Amino acid sequence: MAEVNLTIDGRSYPVACDDGQERRLMQLGSYVDQRMREASVSGSSNKVQAMVLASLMLADEVFDVSEKLTQARETIQNSPPTNESDSKIEYQGLSPNDEQNVINLIGQMASKVEKLTARIQKKSA
Template identity: 30%
Template structure:
């Protein structure tokens, strides 16, 4: 199990993580420290817990906005793909109908030709 030391708002926090996740945890800790520092600059040193809660809430708010945007984009793309799929099925159905009609016409011509040739046989 990996261990890292995070410095958030001037305090050190020892954290455990899965092996290989140390760099990611350090990067995330730095992002949290940046956000806490931003909050401290805006509101002053109002206490570690309040700063952490405010930083956490603002980060979660941003994450929720991002998720909403992703969901909207997925919905839009899904609608576009469904429309394209419907158009392709319609086109395929038309092509299939034309092909069937052409084969039926060719079969009728062959049958007439065979009938004519049969009439000419002794």
């Protein structure tokens, strides 16, 4: 378990987190600190009011994202199904040069297989 010291509104808060999550927690702390500073500038006369205002700002952001996610899901569910032929990849063939290269490689592999077969037959005889 790791511990990170977050500075929010000028005060330090030690917060425990899973190993590897330190950077994310620092980003979150910085984001909350930014919202606290915005709330303080908005005319809050004390720390508790600023914290309540910052919490409301953060909750508003969460609600907005949640609503957008719900709308996106509905859009996906209500969209017509895609035609399978639209998503198929059709083979267009090889260029004559590439086709000849493949033929040559297959010929080389066949020759090697024949040689290996002959060796195996020789050794087992």
